Amino acid sequence: MAFVASCSRPEGATTGSPAPDGTRTYLIGGNWKCNGTIASLEQLVSDFNAAGPIPANAEVVIGAPAIHIPLCLMTLRKDIAIAAQNCSLTGMGAYTGEVAASQLKDMGVTWVILGHSERREGFGMAGEDSELVAKKTKAALAEGLKVMLCIGEKKEEREAGTTMDVCASQLKPVAEILNKEDWANVSIAYEPVWAIGTGLTATPEMAQETHANIRQWMSDNVSPDVASAIRIQYGGSMNGGNAAGLMAQPDIDGGLIGGSSLKMDFFECIKGVPSS
Numbered sequence: 315m316a317f318v319a320s321c322s323r324p325e326g327a328t329t330g331s332p333a334p335d336g337t338r339t340y341l342i343g344g345n346w347k348c349n350g351t352i353a354s355l356e357q358l359v360s361d362f363n364a365a366g367p368i369p370a371n372a373e374v375v376i377g378a379p380a381i382h383i384p385l386c387l388m389t390l391r392k393d394i395a396i397a398a399q400n401c402s403l404t405g406m407g408a409y410t411g412e413v414a415a416s417q418l419k420d421m422g423v424t425w426v427i428l429g430h431s432e433r434r435e436g437f438g439m440a441g442e443d444s445e446l447v448a449k450k451t452k453a454a455l456a457e458g459l460k461v462m463l464c465i466g467e468k469k470e471e472r473e474a475g476t477t478m479d480v481c482a483s484q485l486k487p488v489a490e491i492l493n494k495e496d497w498a499n500v501s502i503a504y505e506p507v508w509a510i511g512t513g514l515t516a517t518p519e520m521a522q523e524t525h526a527n528i529r530q531w532m533s534d535n536v537s538p539d540v541a542s543a544i545r546i547q548y549g550g551s552m553n554g555g556n557a558a559g560l561m562a563q564p565d566i567d568g569g570l571i572g573g574s575s576l577k578m579d580f581f582e583c584i585k586g587v588p589s590s
């Protein structure tokens with residue numbers, strides 16, 4: 315039990331979820347992707363632990379590589395929650411190489427990133443389609459995990475003017491499989507693929523336009539209540555220099571940050587959370 319005790323985050327340690335009055339809190343996710351060694355991540359954790367306070371209206375989550383989740387659970391400051399970057403569609407069983415949502419939950423992980431464009435693309439393997447992402451979302455929620463659900467268009471899709479069609483086609487299978495209550499534990503991460511890792515960020519106005527369209531789609535296709543409560547994070551070359559401008563937009567409720575989350579710049583992004 316000593317291991318579990320050292321990993322656990324007390325209930326309420328991360329501010330989490332929409333505030334009781336129905337206003338949205340900010341959600342700042344770091345996605346470390348497949349990066350880090352014990353040495354580099356111990357250094358990063360130590361730097362994060364020494365950084366300043368997290369604003370009361372923000373929830374911070376780090377998506378660690380699966381192998382480094384225990385290191386993060388044990389050593390990262392307890393006001394930062396831990397996310398996995400994927401989970402299995404299945405429960406435990408004969409599924410070599412998979413990690414089940416129930417195992418993540420058992421370990422003390424509270425979030426999972428699903429549907430990231432890199433996993434949809436597949437990097438040389440079969441990628442994940444929107445139906446699979448929807449089923450994984452349902453499976454993760456059923457085990458009590460919260461989900462950062464990634465959607466977003468490619469460059470050629472934006473240029474063809476189909477950004478919202480793409481986002482809607484990625485959201486539709488999820489909306490078909492989730493109950494209205496399930497959405498309380500989902501955040502949508504809008505990550506235009508052309509902005510990921512490229513240094514090309516959507517301008518605050520461009521991002522706001524798509525976020526507002528996503529919220530409208532949720533209102534029309536799920537419910538107005540869910541649409542107004544759900545957090546929509548922006549991802550794609552977010553950094554300490556542009557985070558505040560993005561999060562100042564009315565429908566941008568945080569970020570999902572790749573490269574900058576592997577540096578102290580992550581805390582500059584956190585400082586960009588508007589004061590409420």
Ligand SMILES: O=C(CO)COP(=O)(O)O
Nearest residue numbers: 345510511550551572573
């Ligand atoms: O993919 C991302 C987060 O999930 C964004 O990555 P970058 O911040 O490196 O562009």
